[in-house]
Amino acid sequence: MLTGYHIAVLGGDARQIEIIRKLNEWDATVYLAGFDQLNYSFTETVHFEMDEEIVQNLDAVLLPVSGTDDQGYIDGVFAKEKILIDADWLKRTPEHCRVFTGISNDYLNGICKEAGRELIPLMDRDDIAIYNSVPTVEGALMMVIQHTDFTIHASNIIILGLGRVGMTAARTFSAMGATIFVGVRKSADYARISEMGLSPFYLTELADHTGTCDVLINTIPVRVVTAEVIQQMPSHAFILDLASKPGGTDFRYAEKRGIKALLAPGLPGIVAPKSAGRILASVVLQLLLESKRKDDEQ
Numbered sequence: 001m002l003t004g005y006h007i008a009v010l011g012g013d014a015r016q017i018e019i020i021r022k023l024n025e026w027d028a029t030v031y032l033a034g035f036d037q038l039n040y041s042f043t044e045t046v047h048f049e050m051d052e053e054i055v056q057n058l059d060a061v062l063l064p065v066s067g068t069d070d071q072g073y074i075d076g077v078f079a080k081e082k083i084l085i086d087a088d089w090l091k092r093t094p095e096h097c098r099v100f101t102g103i104s105n106d107y108l109n110g111i112c113k114e115a116g117r118e119l120i121p122l123m124d125r126d127d128i129a130i131y132n133s134v135p136t137v138e139g140a141l142m143m144v145i146q147h148t149d150f151t152i153h154a155s156n157i158i159i160l161g162l163g164r165v166g167m168t169a170a171r172t173f174s175a176m177g178a179t180i181f182v183g184v185r186k187s188a189d190y191a192r193i194s195e196m197g198l199s200p201f202y203l204t205e206l207a208d209h210t211g212t213c214d215v216l217i218n219t220i221p222v223r224v225v226t227a228e229v230i231q232q233m234p235s236h237a238f239i240l241d242l243a244s245k246p247g248g249t250d251f252r253y254a255e256k257r258g259i260k261a262l263l264a265p266g267l268p269g270i271v272a273p274k275s276a277g278r279i280l281a282s283v284v285l286q287l288l289l290e291s292k293r294k295d296d297e298q
């Protein structure tokens, strides 16, 4: 149990609601900031302002999946205004206080380092990224259906990258009856794609494969879908970029050529916030229980 453990949840979206529910079930003392517009209340939780003294008791701080922007502001769909977190605020927490975030950035790394607090970026974990790839790809399916006038079945789909999201996308779109081509840079991935019964190619040959492509799904967070690649695509093709901002597509050129290209961040939180929240909640809980065990031993 998390009895006696003090946790602040700062901002976020419907995924945080699942986490808060779990924390309450496990008897943690939960403080919320950035939830002032939530239309129902958790009776067991306490709403607080960032300048309150409660901060001195915190064992853990939970940030949203998006973490902070590069100036330290935290987004919250239930917040009246954005919350700011900085090194001075973190320094007021006890030394053992851990900071959990979905993804990190230079700002967050910097303030945690300056304050000497451990930062745990959850999306770096394989388990979360793999579970999370399921709602991501369900969202990708939804977007492909919405933005094309042909079936996925019997269409030619290129998937770039065979990481956690790429692998799930390749499997899912293949199961829908599409012909799947997967672009990678490693020979081991090339072999794996072949083993999966799909068609591999090396990224260096991407432009040679786009001439008959109906849908291109990018999961590589580097500019790989260049003007040269887009130039070869048929005009009805649809590019769905799942990679983190700013994506890997030359959107300017796609627009100039009249090819529909969309960057689609945060799909799990959009299409399945409850499932995505549960995925996060179960891992956060496990990590908090481990942290508490360590803290209790010291």
Ligand code: NAP
Pocket: 129, 132, 133, 136, 160, 161, 162, 163, 164, 165, 166, 184, 185, 186, 203, 219, 220, 221, 222, 241, 242, 243, 244, 264, 265, 266, 267, 268
């Ligand atoms: P991942 O497991 O790290 O996979 C990334 C893939 O990109 C790998 O195949 C990797 O190949 C390839 N790659 C990376 N850098 C490359 C480069 N310079 N040249 C060629 N290939 C490169 O990541 P993931 O978990 O699948 O996530 C993929 C992206 O989707 C990330 O940007 C993530 O933030 C984002 N994401 C978006 C959503 C959404 O809702 N849109 C949801 C979840 C994740 P190697 O193995 O050869 O490095």
